[in-house]
Amino acid sequence: MITPFQKPIPVTRPYLPPLDRFRAELETIWENAWLTNNGPTLQRFTTALEKRLGTPHLSLFANGTLALQIALQALQLSGEVITTPFTFVATTHAITQNRLQPVFVDIDPEFYTLDPNRVEAAITPRTSAILAVHVFGHPCRLEELADIASRHQLPLIYDAAHAFGVEVAGRPIGSFGDLSMFSFHATKLCHSVEGGLLTFADPQFKEVFHYLKNFGFRNEVEVVLPGTNAKMNELEALMGLHVLEQLDPLIEERKRIHSWYLEQLTSVPGLRLPPRHSPHVRYNHAYFPIEVEAGSFGMDRDELYHWMRRHNVLVRRYFYPLVPELDCYRDSTRKQELPVSQQVARRILNLPLYNGLTEDEVTRICEMVVAGSASQHNPRLRRAA
Numbered sequence: 001m002i003t004p005f006q007k008p009i010p011v012t013r014p015y016l017p018p019l020d021r022f023r024a025e026l027e028t029i030w031e032n033a034w035l036t037n038n039g040p041t042l043q044r045f046t047t048a049l050e051k052r053l054g055t056p057h058l059s060l061f062a063n064g065t066l067a068l069q070i071a072l073q074a075l076q077l078s079g080e081v082i083t084t085p086f087t088f089v090a091t092t093h094a095i096t097q098n099r100l101q102p103v104f105v106d107i108d109p110e111f112y113t114l115d116p117n118r119v120e121a122a123i124t125p126r127t128s129a130i131l132a133v134h135v136f137g138h139p140c141r142l143e144e145l146a147d148i149a150s151r152h153q154l155p156l157i158y159d160a161a162h163a164f165g166v167e168v169a170g171r172p173i174g175s176f177g178d179l180s181m182f183s184f185h186a187t188k189l190c191h192s193v194e195g196g197l198l199t200f201a202d203p204q205f206k207e208v209f210h211y212l213k214n215f216g217f218r219n220e221v222e223v224v225l226p227g228t229n230a231k232m233n234e235l236e237a238l239m240g241l242h243v244l245e246q247l248d249p250l251i252e253e254r255k256r257i258h259s260w261y262l263e264q265l266t267s268v269p270g271l272r273l274p275p276r277h278s279p280h281v282r283y284n285h286a287y288f289p290i291e292v293e294a295g296s297f298g299m300d301r302d303e304l305y306h307w308m309r310r311h312n313v314l315v316r317r318y319f320y321p322l323v324p325e326l327d328c329y330r331d332s333t334r335k336q337e338l339p340v341s342q343q344v345a346r347r348i349l350n351l352p353l354y355n356g357l358t359e360d361e362v363t364r365i366c367e368m369v370v371a372g373s374a375s376q377h378n379p380r381l382r383r384a385a
Ligand code: T4K
Pocket: 010, 011, 012, 013, 014, 063, 064, 065, 066, 087, 088, 090, 091, 133, 159, 161, 162, 183, 184, 185, 186, 187, 195, 196, 314, 318
């Protein structure tokens, strides 16, 4: 008998640091009465990130969306940007906000990241950059994309919103490509309530980003670039510092949760579990995406989605609908063939994964999934679904 959870289980939940320690540092902010505009806490957070990532080439922002938008602005692109349809809509918004045209290219069916072969085939004289996404923290096919970008002399930008803490062959994921954006939104493993980070290869960007996120001011009377307001404030920086401090234990805990899911769902027919792991990658275990193959599972993805939600498990369909199928992009973009993305968007479902999710809760969630599958053969359960 499957009983609903009494309290909803969200798809994610932010980690919150111990309040006492946080409060003690808030007092310093109160005493200084310095709340934003490159304050001392932001500088501490910047230094902590430089240490963690082993590079001074980084810049903090108010959120990931503005960070990405500013990254594209700094590159002074024109024409088209090759990108993925299987992403959060902010990736595409950052392109169109810069008056650039997104060209959607299909994804790799295994890792959900841009398919490099299709990227190469989509390049035209109007192409000015490649913007790829490390979907659910899985690294893109880095070498192939780097090779294409260098042969065609195109900047390679990564939306690494999901990938903070990921390392490939011992290198932080942000050290690949020309620029990477990380989101520090509350729903992310490493968060600052709202926040974003750019890491970049070219040290000259540091000054450009400094201007672009603060209206372009060089000093009180000089404005050198048409910037915006995209600054992270002191309270956000303080949260970021406290969460960053705990990053490794947080990843370890998520790794355990991930393994509980794998143990219990591996042999369920019709479920595709998250992409296989490479021994060269240190993952951050930020998400647990599954694909539902209706024929062999017994329910389609949407039936399972409603079944879980009725039992108070607030699973999410990241990323459905695909970006080119959203109202604001449906008519405006060059039509591409996107069969893999369309299939994945129809089948994908994100199960809850966050720090604090217990083994008992994971077991109940898995039992619910299995019961969903069994309901096809059980008329009573079928009616309930
Ligand atoms: N690129 C990619 C690939 C991205 O995934 C994102 C953001 C971006 C760019 C842009 O970065 P930011 O500008 O956001 O820094 C959420 C997040 O708002 C968004 O940051 C994230 N991706 C996206 C994948 O997920 P929603 O609309 O699903 O959020 P929401 O409010 O429904 O929250 C999801 C669940 O999280 C809730 O059911 C409960 C839990 N939650 C949420 C919040 C905000 C909490 O427990 N506490 C909270 O404070 O977009």
